[in-house]
């Protein structure tokens with residue numbers, strides 16, 4: 001499919017663009033014509049992607065950013081407005097994981113995770129919203145485990161539940177301004193997410209499905225950038241998991257009991 005140009009003239013900010021889903025989303029949005037700000041902490045990786053996008057005829061701006069730091073985020077949004085003239089699409093994708101049973105979670109680890117996964121998107125929303133016009137799109141990358149928490153990653157799940165709550169409230173608050181808020185719920189995705197996660201102790205990690213390539217999630221993010229939408233799932237299996245756990249939570253507790261044993 002030739003999708004070039006569907007986001008022509010739009011300006012998108014993608015956090016966590018140095019790796020995985022964010023990197024794929026930045027490429028996809030640029031291929032559809034958007035000018036893309038690439039935000040994350042790893043400057044070298046951002047510059048590499050910036051050059052790649054520009055070599056393919058797109059427009060990109062690498063801005064080293066720590067989403068947990070409100071002044072760093074404010075500076076990144078200012079550079080976006082200065083370089084591209086505004087912000088139409090905000091993709092809150094930057095995030096990290098934390099494994100460990102609830103009884104063992106360290107408060108400092110959990111506090112850090114909330115700073116990145118919840119306050120990070122909040123900082124970006126608060127900096128970008130005053131510059132967004134009708135037609136603006138906010139896209140928050142959640143997770144299927146933000147709909148049903150699973151053992152051994154309860155702290156991480158809690159951050160995604162919190163993010164969903166912010167998305168739901170914000171969606172209604174900004175609807176009158178013509179701005180949409182979309183939650184994207186990936187299941188397992190083939191990125192370095194697990195390797196980049198914090199870990200409590202060295203307990204064996206649970207089995208994970210093989211997952212989808214990050215480009216599949218990027219397509220959903222681009223769909224939200226074009227047309228909005230409320231809740232977007234990447235695969236039918238992810239959708240069925242959430243519907244099933246909502247309709248029969250006790251049954252899923254029993255299934256997860258086996259999974260959590262070792």
Ligand SMILES: NC(=O)c1ccc[n+]([C@@H]2O[C@H](COP(=O)([O-])OP(=O)(O)OC[C@H]3O[C@@H](n4cnc5c(N)ncnc54)[C@H](OP(=O)(O)O)[C@@H]3O)[C@@H](O)[C@H]2O)c1
Nearest residue numbers: 016018019020021040041042066067094095188189191193
């Ligand atoms: N992979 C999965 O199975 C999966 C499933 C569901 C949801 N998700 C969600 O998808 C999102 C992207 O994850 P991924 O799978 O692409 O993992 P990843 O490859 O580890 O990418 C995480 C990205 O977040 C950035 N990041 C981390 N802390 C940051 C900070 N303080 N400030 C700015 N950027 C920061 C990292 O960049 P720097 O290190 O350069 O800062 C990196 O670009 C996350 O929100 C994750 O929770 C992932």
